Amino acid sequence: MSWFHDWFNSPYYAKLYQNRNEQEARSFVDTLVKELRLPKGSRFLDIACGKGRHSIHLYEKGYKVLGIDIAENNIEEASKHTEDNLKFLVYDMRQPLPVPQLAIYDAAVNLFTSFGYFEDDNDNDRTFDAASAALKPGGFMVVDFLNAQKVIKNLVKEEIKSVNGTFFFIHREYDGKHITKTISFDDKGEQHEYRERVQALHLADFEKLFNDNGMQLIKKFGDYRLRAFDPEESDRLVMIAQKL
Secondary structure, eight states, X not given: OOHHHHHHTSHXXXXXXXXXXXXXXXXXXXXXXXXXXXXXXXXXXXXXXXXXXXXXXXXXXXXXXXXXXXXXXXXXXXXXXXXXXXXXXXXXXXXXXXXXXXXXXXXXXXXXXXXXXXXXXXXXXXXXXXXXXXXXXXXXEEEEXXXXXXXXXXXXXXXXXXXXXXXXXXXXXXXXXXXXXXXXXXXXXXXXXXXXXXXXXXXXXXXHHHHHTTEEEEEEESSXXXXXXXTTTOSEEEEEEXXX
């Protein structure tokens, strides 16, 4: 079983990251839809949607949304918000959607570094190919990734986080290709250890993925306010590509 399937389905994942900034997520969606200028009623595919926080706000903005995620626990939680135009599905983003779902989406979004997890680089292409197949011609793909260059330069190797009485010991390292976070902790006398492993992908890597899968990068930004991307200073790498 992959690390991301085990970790994302773990209750400890939700506990460690429970304080994610919901207002920041909503503000990012607001800014993003202004940039895309898609009319209400347009279809969004939220790839690796987690518990659906971005999907829900896209729906509230007047869009039709399908959120997909490999973690059953995430989709179970997200599905509590299901509406006629807001659906959630347990799905592996490397696999093309079923035929009725192909070439119907105006935009596909992959947000909050929900990519770069795979051992096989071909899975990166499979993911982008599946996203491209879901889009209408002229549709947009938005990818929000960490700025690997800045993260590597400023890597915090050791950290302790206390969350509701649980102490998470976090160790980070960079091996030349991956940024790995090892998370260890004790819960009721039982030791646990999980790992997050993300490829240190740069702008050129994403440009190639877009180009190889029928899309073209048209805009890039460095934060959730969509300010200019600076490889040395920006916290994020937010990209908008368009299907050819």
